[in-house]
Amino acid sequence: MTSAFKYIYTIVTAFAFTAQLTGVAGADPLAELVKNGEIIPAHMTNGAPPTGPGDTAWGEAGFTDIQLYPQVSAKPASVPEKSEIKIKAIYNAGELAIYAQWSDDQPSLKHGIGKFPDSFAIEFPFSFGAGKRMPYIGMGDPGQPVAVILWKAGDKVETLEAVGFGSLTPMPIDGVKAKGVWRDGVWRVTVTLKLTGRD
Template sequence: MRWLTLAAIAALAVFLAGQRVVLAQQPTEIVSVLRPGPLPVTDPFDPAWDEAPAVDVPLGPQAMTIPSLLKLSVPTVRVRSLNNGDQIALLLEWADDTRDDLTVADQQFRDAAAIQFPVGQELPNICMGAAGQLVNIWHWKADWQRDIDQGFQELVNQYPNFFKDFYPGGVTGTPPFTYPTDFDRPEARQFQVGWAVGNPFSVPQRPSPVEDLKAIGFGSLTHKDRQEVGGRGVWRDGRWRVIFTRKLAAPDSESADLRRDQVPVAFAVWNGANQEVGARKQLSGFYTLRIQGQERILGLPRNLVGWLAAGFIGVLAVVVVTLRFLRRRAAAGI
């Protein structure tokens, strides 16, 4: 699958050259600034984000598989990152003239963004990994964000005259009924099959607008059993600002362990107004995310080395003081 990675990079380089973007002039490192204390994980406009250097990451259209993106709609995404030694947060920002956060009708498409990390040590295929190259993908969805901010969006949000007049049993309330509150009884769930079986796209109570996923190549994207990634997105003045956040430590074997000083990372953005969905997206190449506070010395975390060094110095000081005391006693003939 290495040829797919090389072909994707070559295609992206050719496209960017056509757009007069010089790859050599682009920074290849994103620094996650170490910031003690709580991180600004709920407000994309918190002034604390100004402490993190911004990197404009160029994007190119996905053209390796169908459905491909024929016309680029989002040329760059701006990335910042903060961490406090235990938790990390990334802020993605990009221009979008329209806020597309309703996907009730079949002709509607959401705005979205994603971050991809390799799970193992090997640099995977940029296109969602490959067999033996598991990747962890954090996927923020604008419609999930609206569900959280405004309540679950259903048919009446798109078609206000839609009317549900009768269900045979288990449903509470009166017509036209309210979803999901009037369907909370187990016997009522038989009419909401997706919700009943736990389909993440059908569950109305969303704890996070970010879906935590895994993949080993095209067509393998899978919802993870453990959902540990949080976030929040806000559209303002023609721009999206979206936060992704998680503990640095991997919660399971299918997640990226970010307790390293350098981690490969890639990005993707979808523009709903351009009917982008699935593989129809723009994406970046891999960048290096340098996480301050996770530097290693002789293979050990820097903070652990610091504690070991401090402990060694402390023990050495006790030994020196003890030896001096014993020598003085010996010299005094005690």
């Protein structure tokens, strides 16, 4: 079950690594992060990327365990606790697929006032490479805006732009697909998007 603060907690902590994921193909600006084990390696395939959590193609990629931390930007702030999410990624010349897996005793599926469904969000910088800094982890900043893909239980997907915490605005992103499956106390969610070739 995911309460309101857990909903925010999941979104905010997801940003730390997915923004870095986009630079895997051009590793120079991220060499130190690779060395320190702070990014997620994406597995390259010549075939089509996986289309859902049950796709056998995911067996080609290994998991990276990511330690999460509580959000402190919005009330009620989370009580510190140890939590983690498992991530893997596969890409080809045109698409990137991301797989997320985390434990949850009871799924939260309802949308409404004061009710927040289980959610997973990933963030990508509009521009990143040699000589460019990483965006602020909390939804980017005015100097480094970010694109956000938000999946909600029930397979609702939103694509957004942000320039800082609380600045989310809708932004169309073509080719985004997401699917989530909860089974035996575990969420398994996949997000697939097109690679545009932008720096």
